[in-house]
Amino acid sequence: MKYESVIGLEVHVELKTKTKIFCGCSTEFGAEPNTHVCPVCLGLPGVLPVLNKEVLHYAVKAGLALHCDILPFSKFDRKNYYYPDLPKNFQTSQFDLPICKGGYIDIDVDGKQRRIHLTRIHMEEDAGKLVHSGGSIANSDSTSVDYNRTGVPLLEIVGEPELRSGAEARAYLEKLRSIMQYLGVSDCRLEEGSMRCDANISVRPVGSDKLGTKTEIKNINSFSAVQKGIEYEAVRQAQILDEGGTIQQATRGWDEAKGITILQRVKEGDSDYRYFPEPDLIPIEVSPEYIEQVRQELPEMPDARCPRFQDELGLSEYDANLLTLEKQTADYFEAVVKEGVDAKEAANW
Incomplete structure (x- = not known):
């Protein structure tokens, strides 16, 4: 093998709150377009946002489950860019002082276990949704904007390029989805966009420790698409390098029908977003007592439940992994066993 792929994922998880991050509008999915909106989430003049307390609670909960450090002091920032689905012309996010730093996710692929470290987790608001009259923006006569999703709370979970x-990448996402569902902070329904992934990919010669120029595939909404998109992009970059070309840092989209990535725009850097502290929101201070209180709420996680099913109930590693992937399945299985059913027989059913 001549080249090695270097991949880092940025995962957006929509939090399962009843109302948006800075206003009282509903987060319910599937409503009529532009019915779950108000002056705050539309960014009309003279309004002031107020942080939804449950968003902070879920962020701390997720950070603890992913072994992060919870910062005692964090703040919100304005990320400035223009796009039609962003009514304020900026996104309220977190930049240099996020709520969580560090952390890791353990994965298993073909019997090989690896620990993938996290850079950070931060809170932010979602943008709206563009609805094209054709199959894509390229062949549409018109595009409508639905702002119902604007202001829906997100956690962005940023992984190291490991x-x-x-x-x-697929195993990492499946594990992350399982953890978020166990916590009850998100339903992670990819088909509804409540879990979305941006994949940063570069290639480098095997043995090199220097990072190559990366491209980013945006908003991939299925695990199979993530895997196929990454594999295609790695091959595409390797072919360019073999032909003596250079990789352009850019944002690309995944075309499922054609099985290829397509150039969308040249990639921005952090300086292009002109981050500055959000003046309408006070900084967030989290006490050690509050962090410990949230820690006591954590359920038994898959990494602990899986070996327990093997040790206490005599299940194989395969059966235990399968049964603990989703909390609802694991809870039901344990309830059946407690009624006196043989564990292996219950597992088979």
């Missing part, structure tokens, strides 16, 4: 294949 993944080395599409299969590892």
